[in-house]
Amino acid sequence: MNEADIFDTQHFGQTMGPGASPALLVIDFTVGFNDPAAFGGGNIGAAIAATTELLALARAYRWPVAHTKIVYASDGSDANVHCLKVPRLLSLTDDNPQSEFVPELMPLGGEIVIRKRLPSAFFGTDLAGMLFARRVDTLFIAGCTTSGCVRASALDAMCHGLRPMVVADCVGDRSPSAHQASLFDLGKKYADVITFRQAAEMAAGFAPADAAAPTGAAHVGR
Secondary structure, X not given: OOHHHHHHHOOOOOOOOOOOOEEEEXXXXXXXXXXXXXXXXXXXXXHHHHHHHHHHHHHHOOOXXXXXXXXXXXXXXXXXXXXXXXXXXXXXXXXXXXXXXXXXXOXXXXXXXXXXXXXXXXXXXOHHHHHHHOOOOEEEEEEEOHHHHHHHHHHHHHHOOOEEEEEXXXXXXXXXXXXXXXXXXXXXXXXXXXXXXXXXXXXXXXXXXXXOOOOOOEEEOO
């Protein structure tokens, strides 16, 4: 049997399907991760372009939207073990332009902004509580990298009881092979891997939001 057949025989890869209350999580689409000379490369640029449509869709339906970016202290005082593997991450400080969101995906007032220092958008942050306060049960996921922060965040979303919907067109990785392998693994174990078209079809099936977004972006640090 090939790999896919093994998973199918063991009944992996079932479809979760969406719940009743969606949100969008956009992971680390910052200037540095859109720069092949810094942290980017591969299909990250294409994923950013596709995510502009997904973000517009989420805003049109008035979903909660959360954005994450990696930010470290300028003196390195909050360095962690991950930095032993990727020491250049410590350059992503508040005063580094590479830490800023790409202009086409800049957060709007009322959208959640999560500052993080580790791969998962949930680890050591208030993201789960903020989503639960908005009664979210389905999390559409865009961002980078597929094999790193996207995978870690999708796994943690599932562990928190959310239904992760990884939008394949809208996630990217500097390594195309890692991107494909991660989508395969996520789809078999932890998330539904869907296209933007499928996300748009799902969006039309949710009940309309019954309250306007609050004014003023909610910034959450560590």
